[in-house]
Amino acid sequence: MSERATSTYPDSTEESTDEKPTRRPVTNGAQSVVRALENAGVKHLFGVQGGAIMPVYDALYDSEMTHVTMAHEQSASHAADAYGIVSGSPGVCLATSGPGATNLVTGIADANMDSDPMIALTGQVPSDMVGSDAFQETDTTGVTAPITKANYFASDTDTVGDVVGEAFAMAASGRQGPTLVDLPKDITNAPTDREPGPGRTPSTYNPRTDPDPEEVSAAASALAGAKKPVILAGGGVIKANATEQLSEFAIEHEIPVVTTMPAVGAFPEDHPLSMEMAGMHGTGYANMAITHCDVMLAVGTRFDDRLTGGIDTFAPEAEIIHIDIDPAEVSKNIYADYPVIGDAGTALTRLYDAMANEPDADDWREQCQTWKDEYPMDYQTPEDEPLKPQFVVEAFDAVTDDDTIITTGVGQHQMWAVQYWTFKQPRTWVSSHGLGTMGYGLPAAIGARLAARDDQTIISFEGDGSFLMTLQELSVAVRDHMDITVAVLNNKYIGMVRQWQDAFFEGRHSASEYGWCPEFDKLAEAFGAKGFRVDEYDEVADTIEAALAYDGPSVIDFHIDPAANVYPMVASGAANGRFALSEDQL
């Protein structure tokens, strides 16, 4: 590793003895904003400085909260998103007005699609310049209205801290999601001595947490009478911290469990009842189970099209019980025969108590096991062929603990990671599901690193295309000495596009070939990280061991089989049961 590029790290014990005055009385709006975050228990923030947000950063100077300066605001919002996923508490990101705020937008939209708790604070031009197309002005609340759970334009210095407290509370409660507070510079700069009160959700927001007993009882009867029951666990199970209730319910009543992608880790994938993930690149057995079930207990899922395939053929003969805290998700895409509105954990407990008997489903369980044997997740590893990406994922899995956290970009590598890693714990799978944001992996690893325990390993699986989108964040990982291992599954293609071009565009590889990729190991060294390159099977294990042992950020550039594709695959809008096992079946 280059000596010049190696940064020196401040001794953390030294930093803690540094005298930082805290809890000084609030004297301006910005300090009120910071105080509201402190009151909410925030420990880390991700952001980039800039003109309109400077008063807030000035107030942060006196705070004990740790601010991570990111290389790009998009990464600040992804890091905050991942922080929210791993910690369960809203991640916080900051940016200045105009380009700073618009750069946050991708991460906000990503959090919105996946209902991740997050709060974004954006600087804004002074109130008297709003609407004049001033320097670095954007209508941030207007831009983000469709991609936030709620957003706020702060217009009063005395209450700006209360607004931030409310935004934080909104992000964390009910169906979680991103919120935003736009902070005009005059509002944050102006004097006030008013301490913000405890953060509360607005009076108009009262999500139902305890479900209607009649709804529960009807659902329990339907499930108890099922011959072919299946549980479809969505991301809401993890968001509601209901994984224990889910496991208890499934195991007690011996109901096979299928997960959506955001719910990966909600139920241990090595359990006999686990059918793993369903949907476009879900397992064959999960897709067979959801296609042939007669009662589906869907919990905290919004029935995304990547899960359902064509609506007409989704669980076509099943009665649907849908538990969700957001009534608007019920019967939005798939009609719910038995809606149960409430918190996932509470609803599962109520349903558990209301079940008169367990479903009589011995044959069905046997059928599910048969499907597991019929459609195995497998790949071939002949020594004379280029490295298979699945082998790399499994090699990492073999040498790491169950609570290792995986983050990913978006594309083929993401699918291999989710398919060939055996997830056993919630909040260990951190990925961009609904929005499908390439470049998510590295900034998410930074957010996850700060939210995770020190003894948890953080691995980011990236594709070459995804990694190129936000790899500048290596500078942050090096600067702040973050122990992260980036595994680039490099096929010199924007691989998922290439796969679709092969299947649906007669192999015309328009703009999907990345023949000019940089050497990522050397790039990592240039940033001051540790770089490795792997071309052969026999280098895999040792290199993984060395990278994991390295105390700091490391990057392994795995040159994988460029022809490898992701299977099973359900063609867009097709029936889940007609998943293809190879390209000629598409």
Place this chain on the structure above:
Amino acid sequence: MTQGLQGPRPEERPHPEGRRNAQGERIDPVQEAKQETRQATVSALVKHEPGVLSLVSGLFSRRQFNIESLTVGPTTVDGHARITLVVEETDAGIDQIKKQLAKLKPSIAVGELGTDAVRAELVLLKVQGHEPDKVHAITQMYEGQTLDAGPRTITVQITGDQRKIDDAVDAFRQFGIIEIARTGQTALARGDTPTTPGESPAASAESTASETQNSSNTQQ
């Protein structure tokens, strides 16, 4: 590329015969059911804040709901406004509209009005002024008012339900309509029935005034 996984091919697998319709409801595979659209009047009681209308209209355009008309105005409660929407959608679509509206932060209550609700719309019509007597006669016939009359144009106002307005517009066509402005339908539930759930028609000023206390700094 021949790489792939092992297992029975798609055509060798069992496939269920059932189907769902576009709304995700299970249907009889023999008798394909298609949901018809209907007109519904939805009333939303919201906090009267800057940006609330753009939030509502944004919701509609984003989700591709077919909106016929939208009216908004303050209520007797300070800081509250009522939005009345007329939509043409399937039952499932109307259900979604109500739920999505209820989700918006400034939303206090959302309800759908029954067929017996009191509905009215206002239209301003500017017609050619060549035959003032005849125009006046038609205006009277529809219990309207003349707002402006000059040598070349006459502007009248008609209020009433949608059918009455449609008929009036037809009747005025003979004079040559120059300009027209319609407000869209606004409506209230009849009698003691609350227009939105939880609303107390007789005492709404007292019962909901406290809700406006801490909302002055929020937009959208």
